[in-house]
Amino acid sequence: MELQPIFLELAQRYTGDKILTEKLWAEIAASYTKRKRHYHNLAHLDNLLQELAPLRQSIQYWDTLLFSIFYHDAVYNVLKKDNEERSADLAKKRLQQIQFPAASMERCYQQILATKAHSISSDHDTNLFTDADLSILGKGPATYQQYCTDIRKEYSVYPDFMYKPGRKKVVEHFLQMERIYKTDYFFQLYEVPARANLQMELVSLLHKQQFHAHLF
Numbered sequence: 281m282e283l284q285p286i287f288l289e290l291a292q293r294y295t296g297d298k299i300l301t302e303k304l305w306a307e308i309a310a311s312y313t314k315r316k317r318h319y320h321n322l323a324h325l326d327n328l329l330q331e332l333a334p335l336r337q338s339i340q341y342w343d344t345l346l347f348s349i350f351y352h353d354a355v356y357n358v359l360k361k362d363n364e365e366r367s368a369d370l371a372k373k374r375l376q377q378i379q380f381p382a383a384s385m386e387r388c389y390q391q392i393l394a395t396k397a398h399s400i401s402s403d404h405d406t407n408l409f410t411d412a413d414l415s416i417l418g419k420g421p422a423t424y425q426q427y428c429t430d431i432r433k434e435y436s437v438y439p440d441f442m443y444k445p446g447r448k449k450v451v452e453h454f455l456q457m458e459r460i461y462k463t464d465y466f467f468q469l470y471e472v473p474a475r476a477n478l479q480m481e482l483v484s485l486l487h488k489q490q491f492h493a494h495l496f
Contacts, residue, residue, distance in 0.1 A: 295378040319430035320353045331412040344384045348391040368392040400462045411466035418470025424477040448485045
């Protein structure tokens, strides 16, 4: 999907200041195209839009969800643990500039924060959003392997002896969940392949750890 016209049309529903909306898009594009972005980039946003577009009729606050997509990874630094909070803060600041309704702004803020833990929400739109954010886990094996490679590149600042235990913890967290996907739609679509992919990655991580252990 063409992300720029989608964002501009969206933002211009709330403000007639086209120079401002162009600046907001430029900021988003600059954030998601930084050199160290290998997975959390514009392609990730495009995938989210493709996952959620077919569900538009069942989404109560479509404009809010679109803003959540565009801003949820706007701030992304692998050395920090408050990326979601900082992304949500940025979204609120920018949405205030275009006079987005306060209640909708707060809903967007909470949706972005929800991507931190991916816990079940009382809000159906939020569950669809966080499920779509995890859709990569249930893609085909080759796509999943590329995702693993891209995530490792994003965390290249960390040596293997630090990265692998941390990644293993993330993978095990998902595998231990009763359900990875909170909505029936995404559960039926991705739950089984996601668990197979995660199990495959876990075996690979354990094998590599054992291999390195034998070297010392």
